Amino acid sequence: MRYNDLKPRISGVTVIKEQGEAVSLESIWESRVVLLAFLRHFG
């Protein structure tokens, strides 16, 4: 997948911080390199 393919899919998607605050998914890697690990489940 190229980033251009990903871009429309992530537009408007938010995730929630541990503290409960919603943030834009894309903002997570806006200004840094991130190893983004999607967990299968907690436990």
Add this chain to the structure above:
Amino acid sequence: MGIKKQLDEKDISLVAVGSGTPDQANVFVKKYGFTGEMFVSPDLSAYRAFKLVRGMWRSVGPASVYRGIKAITKGFRQGYTAGDPWQQGGIFLIGPGERLLFEHRDRFAGDHADLKEVLAAAELSAAAEKGMDK
């Protein structure tokens, strides 16, 4: 050397996304001493955005059972399950901005990315950036 230390040396931030609630994420962070940043996507919209697969047989099918037995023989034990049990995970090296450097989507439970490949992608990217700076 642990993965977090290797990432820190390469100036890569470790961010996890889980499928449960913020409270379940807090329990996970404390229980396992996770030192990265933690987010959750209870509606799975972030998982769908990255085209991560979901399905019961991907969690309990023959391939995942085989990997599970291998993990148990190595001493790993799975605790209670919090979050969506049928959602599979994945790993992406991404940023800054519109750069997707590595992608891996688990096809079934236990189908994890090779972290050596992830780190190699990070090194390639860093080398390319240095080349552009010259």
